[in-house]
Amino acid sequence: MAELKLRDVAKTYGGSVEVLKNIDLEIGKGELVVFVGPSGCGKSTLLRMIAGLEQISGGTLEIEGQVVNDVPPAQRGIAMVFQSYALYPHMTVRDNMSFALKLAKKSKEEIDAAVTKAARILQLEPYLDRLPKALSGGQRQRVAIGRSIVRDPKVYLFDEPLSNLDAALRVATRIEIAQLKESMPDSTMIYVTHDQVEAMTLASRIVVLANKGIAQVGTPLELYERPENEFVAQFIGSPAMNLLPGKITGTGAQTTVKLEGGGVAVSNAPSTEADMGAAVNVGVRPEDMIELEAGDDYLFEGKVDFTESLGEVTILYFQKVNGADPVIAKLPGIHGDLRNKHVHMTVAPEKVQVFRNGKSLYYR
Numbered sequence: 613m614a615e616l617k618l619r620d621v622a623k624t625y626g627g628s629v630e631v632l633k634n635i636d637l638e639i640g641k642g643e644l645v646v647f648v649g650p651s652g653c654g655k656s657t658l659l660r661m662i663a664g665l666e667q668i669s670g671g672t673l674e675i676e677g678q679v680v681n682d683v684p685p686a687q688r689g690i691a692m693v694f695q696s697y698a699l700y701p702h703m704t705v706r707d708n709m710s711f712a713l714k715l716a717k718k719s720k721e722e723i724d725a726a727v728t729k730a731a732r733i734l735q736l737e738p739y740l741d742r743l744p745k746a747l748s749g750g751q752r753q754r755v756a757i758g759r760s761i762v763r764d765p766k767v768y769l770f771d772e773p774l775s776n777l778d779a780a781l782r783v784a785t786r787i788e789i790a791q792l793k794e795s796m797p798d799s800t801m802i803y804v805t806h807d808q809v810e811a812m813t814l815a816s817r818i819v820v821l822a823n824k825g826i827a828q829v830g831t832p833l834e835l836y837e838r839p840e841n842e843f844v845a846q847f848i849g850s851p852a853m854n855l856l857p858g859k860i861t862g863t864g865a866q867t868t869v870k871l872e873g874g875g876v877a878v879s880n881a882p883s884t885e886a887d888m889g890a891a892v893n894v895g896v897r898p899e900d901m902i903e904l905e906a907g908d909d910y911l912f913e914g915k916v917d918f919t920e921s922l923g924e925v926t927i928l929y930f931q932k933v934n935g936a937d938p939v940i941a942k943l944p945g946i947h948g949d950l951r952n953k954h955v956h957m958t959v960a961p962e963k964v965q966v967f968r969n970g971k972s973l974y975y976r
């Protein structure tokens with residue numbers, strides 16, 4: 613049974629500002645689902661509605677088969693971890709972690725057992741008698757997580773828990789969260805982030821929110837390899853997927869597209885005769901482009917305008933054509949000065965996406 617079920621959920625602020633609509637989503641027990649999307653798309657709003665901190669304007673939210681739209685936050689069996697740790701500054705780590713259980717009038721033995729267990733999972737045992745001010749940012753975030761673990765919730769909600777940490781600590785804490793999830797395989801977690809690496813590495817499934825709704829739900833690799841639409845194609849991955857306009861010239865199990873730039877793309881995405889001649893965008897990830905000797909069948913050719921050498925990869929920005937975004941290629945390793953060089957590129961057919969009216973041919 614799904615742990616969490618959202619049916620046709622909507623959110624309107626002040627009776628007129630519609631932020632989310634038609635949200636249908638099921639989250640299974642033990643999943644770690646990550647919400648991503650552009651700023652202001654409603655990620656936090658959706659999380660807060662699940663927590664009960666925000667009224668649901670339409671549709672239903674079920675937790676373990678029970679509609680909880682009107683159930684107060686404390687009775688939903690949910691714990692939320694915020695980006696600001698919201699620890700009580702005058703209480704020790706142990707007291708911070710015990711607080712909710714004391715309020716719930718649990719016995720001292722129960723509280724001690726829960727705190728000891730959470731402290732062990734989070735490696736906080738050496739710090740139990742310290743005040744929050746004597747902890748690092750990462751340790752404070754672990755205490756905040758510990759406060760939710762002791763309550764043994766059905767669902768954990770994380771709202772950008774790592775965004776206040778510096779880069780190195782973010783990586784370390786991200787790995788800790790992945791290990792924490794592994795140590796609690798039955799716990800269901802929902803996680804909001806801006807960070808693609810967090811989404812790709814932590815999620816069992818990613819929910820991409822855009823235009824008030826869900827643009828796609830899938831495993832990280834499904835979203836990367838088979839984006840359903842141009843929005844997801846360009847949102848997941850960095851630099852973003854190139855979109856090259858063209859017309860379909862061959863249909864069947866493979867689709868051939870003659871590109872406006874002169875090249876030809878062959879994709880494993882299937883098409884029908886009705887697609888013949890249709891205007892489409894061909895999607896190609898910068899990292900899938902392979903340099904070709906001139907003269908072969910190329911998908912793209914252009915003059916390199918600018919390069920960035922990152923050591924492990926070199927990013928090529930091609931000269932813009934007709935004011936469109938520059939085409940970008942990412943080549944492994946270090947290259948000599950490629951600026952102004954005329955380069956031909958190809959891409960393997962299984963890596964080529966074709967979008968008609970913004971929607972992938974793979975999803976028909």
Ligand SMILES: Nc1ncnc2c1ncn2[C@@H]1O[C@H](COP(=O)(O)OP(=O)(O)OP(=O)(O)O)[C@@H](O)[C@H]1O
Nearest residue numbers: 625626629631649650651652653654655656657658
């Ligand atoms: N109390 C409110 N009244 C009116 N509009 C609101 C309210 N709270 C949020 N909004 C609007 O709802 C939209 C979604 O906000 P939300 O914070 O959920 O987005 P988000 O995806 O989490 O954004 P970010 O990534 O920037 O944190 C925004 O356009 C925001 O301005």
